[in-house]
Amino acid sequence: MHTHMMTRTLLGAVALLATGQAMAFCGFYVAKADATLFNDKSEVILVRDGERTVITMSNDFKGNVKDFAMVVPVPVVLERDDIRIADASLFRKLDSYSAPRLVEYFDENPCQPLYLYDSVMENVPAAATSTRGEREVEKKARSYGVTIEATYTVGEYDILILSAKESTGLKQWLLDNGYKIPATAHEVLDPYIKSNLKFFVVKVNLKELQASGFNSLRPLQIRFEHPKFMLPIRLGMANSSGEQDMVVYAFTRTGRVECVNYRTVKVPTDRNIPLFVKERFGRFYKDLFARAWRREGRNAVFLEYAWNVTPNWGGMKCDPCVGPPPLDQQFVDAGVNWSGRGAQGAQVFFTRLHVRYGRDKFPADLQFQVTPNTEHYQARYVLTHPAQGDLSCSEGQNYLENLYYRRGREMDELATLTGWDVSTFRSYVREIGDRLPPERRNALDAPLAPFRRPPGGGPGAWAFLALLTGALLVAWYFARPLPQVAKGNV
Amino acid sequence: MRTFRLAGRHLLQDARHFQILFQAAFLCYGIGWLGWDAELGRYALVFGTALGVQAFFIRWKGLPASSWKSAMITALGLSLLLKAGGPLTLVLAATTAIASKFFIRFNGKHVFNPGNLGIVLAALLTGDAWVSPGQWGSGALLVFLVGAAGSMVVLRVGRIDISVAFLGAFAALEFARTVLYLGWGTDVWLHKLSSGSLLLFTFFMITDPMTTPDHRGARIAWSMAVAAVAFLLSWKLQVYAAPIWALVLLSPLTPLFDRFWKGERFQWIRPDAPRLPRHATSN
Numbered sequence: 001m002h003t004h005m006m007t008r009t010l011l012g013a014v015a016l017l018a019t020g021q022a023m024a025f026c027g028f029y030v031a032k033a034d035a036t037l038f039n040d041k042s043e044v045i046l047v048r049d050g051e052r053t054v055i056t057m058s059n060d061f062k063g064n065v066k067d068f069a070m071v072v073p074v075p076v077v078l079e080r081d082d083i084r085i086a087d088a089s090l091f092r093k094l095d096s097y098s099a100p101r102l103v104e105y106f107d108e109n110p111c112q113p114l115y116l117y118d119s120v121m122e123n124v125p126a127a128a129t130s131t132r133g134e135r136e137v138e139k140k141a142r143s144y145g146v147t148i149e150a151t152y153t154v155g156e157y158d159i160l161i162l163s164a165k166e167s168t169g170l171k172q173w174l175l176d177n178g179y180k181i182p183a184t185a186h187e188v189l190d191p192y193i194k195s196n197l198k199f200f201v202v203k204v205n206l207k208e209l210q211a212s213g214f215n216s217l218r219p220l221q222i223r224f225e226h227p228k229f230m231l232p233i234r235l236g237m238a239n240s241s242g243e244q245d246m247v248v249y250a251f252t253r254t255g256r257v258e259c260v261n262y263r264t265v266k267v268p269t270d271r272n273i274p275l276f277v278k279e280r281f282g283r284f285y286k287d288l289f290a291r292a293w294r295r296e297g298r299n300a301v302f303l304e305y306a307w308n309v310t311p312n313w314g315g316m317k318c319d320p321c322v323g324p325p326p327l328d329q330q331f332v333d334a335g336v337n338w339s340g341r342g343a344q345g346a347q348v349f350f351t352r353l354h355v356r357y358g359r360d361k362f363p364a365d366l367q368f369q370v371t372p373n374t375e376h377y378q379a380r381y382v383l384t385h386p387a388q389g390d391l392s393c394s395e396g397q398n399y400l401e402n403l404y405y406r407r408g409r410e411m412d413e414l415a416t417l418t419g420w421d422v423s424t425f426r427s428y429v430r431e432i433g434d435r436l437p438p439e440r441r442n443a444l445d446a447p448l449a450p451f452r453r454p455p456g457g458g459p460g461a462w463a464f465l466a467l468l469t470g471a472l473l474v475a476w477y478f479a480r481p482l483p484q485v486a487k488g489n490v
Numbered sequence: 491m492r493t494f495r496l497a498g499r500h501l502l503q504d505a506r507h508f509q510i511l512f513q514a515a516f517l518c519y520g521i522g523w524l525g526w527d528a529e530l531g532r533y534a535l536v537f538g539t540a541l542g543v544q545a546f547f548i549r550w551k552g553l554p555a556s557s558w559k560s561a562m563i564t565a566l567g568l569s570l571l572l573k574a575g576g577p578l579t580l581v582l583a584a585t586t587a588i589a590s591k592f593f594i595r596f597n598g599k600h601v602f603n604p605g606n607l608g609i610v611l612a613a614l615l616t617g618d619a620w621v622s623p624g625q626w627g628s629g630a631l632l633v634f635l636v637g638a639a640g641s642m643v644v645l646r647v648g649r650i651d652i653s654v655a656f657l658g659a660f661a662a663l664e665f666a667r668t669v670l671y672l673g674w675g676t677d678v679w680l681h682k683l684s685s686g687s688l689l690l691f692t693f694f695m696i697t698d699p700m701t702t703p704d705h706r707g708a709r710i711a712w713s714m715a716v717a718a719v720a721f722l723l724s725w726k727l728q729v730y731a732a733p734i735w736a737l738v739l740l741s742p743l744t745p746l747f748d749r750f751w752k753g754e755r756f757q758w759i760r761p762d763a764p765r766l767p768r769h770a771t772s773n
Contacts (some may be wrong), residue, residue, distance in 0.1 A: 058653060191672040208711060227728040255575070260730045261681070263627040297627065363677040371620045372575045468515060 037304060041245035042236075045221075047335040048229055048252050048370055050151075054335025055231075056221040058091045065204045069179040071235065073197040073402060073421045075226040077149045077161050085155035086219040090333050094249045097306035098324060098352040100267065100379035102281050107403075110395035144176075149198060155218060156209035162199040168192070174201070185374040197232075222333060231369040233357055243358040247304075250351040251336050256373040257351040259301040259485035261364055264353070266303045267292055267379045268417060273427055274410045275383050284381075287418040289354070299361035305352035306377040311339055326350075356454050386432070397440065404432040404444060506559040513694060514565035520570065526625065533569050535577055537764045539584035547592050560604075561588055567605030567695060571734070575618040583619065585611035603737060605703045621731040625688020632758035643754065653698045655710040659717035660688075660733075667725065690693040691733045703744050704753030712747055716740050 544561035588610025
């Protein structure tokens with residue numbers, strides 16, 4: 001059971017339009033590492049405009065739907081119109097558009113003329129809009145100290161908005177009414193209650209689900225106005241050891257969304273990696289992410305994508321695109337209400353954040369801010385195919401020699417990024433050397449030795465500590481009083 | 491050897507040397523270890539502007555040339571805390587920061603901490619600037635480093651009282667709200683306090699001796715007031731860089747404190763410095 005929520009304010013931010021990046025030489029998109037790779041993950045769409053927040057929560061619940069229950073702390077009592085059902089395809093769409101990508105380039109044959117390749121873009125029709133259902137439910141809960149502020153039926157969900165006076169009553173009420181909350185939930189229910197949060201609690205209405213004709217549960221979307229801009233991850237943490245992944249797709253008018261109480265760092269990008277990664281790209285990105293996450297001390301939020309995606313913006317949308325860019329209707333479905341053709345100067349900025357969190361490293365809920373930062377970013381990995389054809393001309397021979405070393409560097413990069421033991425792929429480098437005549441082959445440097453680096457620790461803070469301690473010692477040495485020097489005598 | 495030690499002592503006579511060294515170390519840490527976007531051109535722009543504007547005023551006002559060190563500290567402070575979209579925003583921040591020292595003065599002291607005012611004005615006037623409170627992470631190690639190194643600086647300057655009063659009051663207020671009232675575990679409270687940005691502010695920004703009250707008691711009361719305002723801003727208005735805003739709001743009160751509580755005016759270069767002239771360089 002995952003629980004998510006909302007919000008915060010930035011002091012007077014004004015949009016600054018991105019100037020766009022220089023048109024880079026585009027490659028073909030060949031694979032992507034989308035969010036479905038990660039088990040135990042959740043996905044959230046966050047739209048933030050001033051103090052208005054729209055949160056769409058994906059639902060990948062796998063068990064029997066009648067067991068499904070969700071409790072989300074929200075800062076205000078939501079009205080019926082503030083709750084909608086979104087289409088699950090929206091998540092797939094945003095995910096595939098912003099996922100870390102693998103691109104391919106092709107070397108030209110130095111002995112022959114060159115070819116250029118360009119990126120692919122396509123349009124797809126907008127997704128169908130959601131349906132709604134409505135029904136009122138009434139219950140008595142006063143004896144628990146719990147007030148039912150509102151009851152709604154939206155689509156296949158029965159929804160209650162609760163407020164409570166203290167956590168024991170709320171916990172008991174939830175348990176008695178079939179909401180399976182984690183044993184440690186009381187730790188956070190009290191702080192939430194005292195912070196004046198309400199509880200958005202959801203169960204599946206089986207009749208409505210059957211009537212809807214949908215087999216799976218659809219995403220729920222809520223909207224409200226409040227200065228808080230945060231996601232309450234604590235309620236979803238069942239124990240101290242388990243880690244879970246969350247991918248956040250955030251949209252703002254001004255620029256990137258960043259976390260304010262944890263570091264927001266970029267995943268490594270624009271790395272040249274060996275061709276054989278193509279068949280293993282999913283595993284490659286998973287391992288790369290895990291390694292980066294450990295290296296950053298297991299408590300950073302990772303930026304995977306940041307781009308101006310304004311529908312009528314003239315700049316380059318992606319380099320290359322791994323999926324068709326979102327359309328107006330999809331922005332509207334996600335809760336972006338300022339885009340559209342008529343909107344003057346209204347920019348839509350897309351930030352994708354990936355956070356792997358656990359109780360020990362993430363004691364506090366995630367808090368965010370909207371920044372004016374419009375710098376583009378994407379997680380992108382590059383494959384370069386060797387030139388084809390006859391390479392017997394002298395440029396061709398030099399090319400092969402360079403290729404040999406380049407492949408060595410690609411292997412090194414792969415080992416650094418993922419921690420893989422790449423010695424099993426040695427032939428990838430050797431096959432190039434074998435194409436050279438014996439005298440040149442023998443002159444090559446040894447095929448890059450270990451192909452393996454020790455796993456990284458923290459972000460190298462110990463080295464910094466050592467440096468600073470040294471500096472302090474030197475300073476202390478100089479600061480000691482000089483024994484024989486009389487004042488004014490120097 | 492003796493010459494070395496004398497040179498070293500000379501170096502330590504001016505507290506600004508320490509501040510420059512430590513802040514530069516933190517900048518290297520951010521770029522080298524934490525992987526900040528090392529846009530060296532941007533840092534060069536901030537330093538160039540700050541030093542250039544300072545040089546202009548050194549000329550104009552006939553100030554001691556050693557006051558370039560103050561501009562250096564301001565430039566470092568801006569580089570460590572301020573983020574901006576466009577380069578002009580950085581120029582604006584650095585220019586207003588340094589110029590404010592010469593135009594907004596009262597009773598022989600400048601009113602605002604230059605770096606602090608530069609950040610706030612850049613954010614307010616352009617909307618293109620922001621502070622990333624999360625950029626330091628919250629490693630306990632860093633807490634120790636910034637804390638210890640920072641203490642060293644302020645101990646030299648003799649104004650550790652400001653850091654202790656501010657941090658103590660802020661921690662106490664946060665504890666009362668987060669742990670005692672809301673009921674979060676102490677780890678949530680510690681996580682809040684171990685923010686690198688908060689500690690940097692505590693040890694390097696609020697402690698600027700030129701913009702804090704001269705009298706010790708007044709200084710402590712003033713620091714606690716900054717803590718209280720920062721606490722209220724972060725709680726009631728969800729402002730994340732609250733200490734920075736609180737300091738700007740309360741800096742104008744310093745002359746008032748100085749009026750009622752007389753204390754010894756701070757001098758950057760210690761009066762017992764062997765080979766240096768005994769005047770204070772307040773800029």
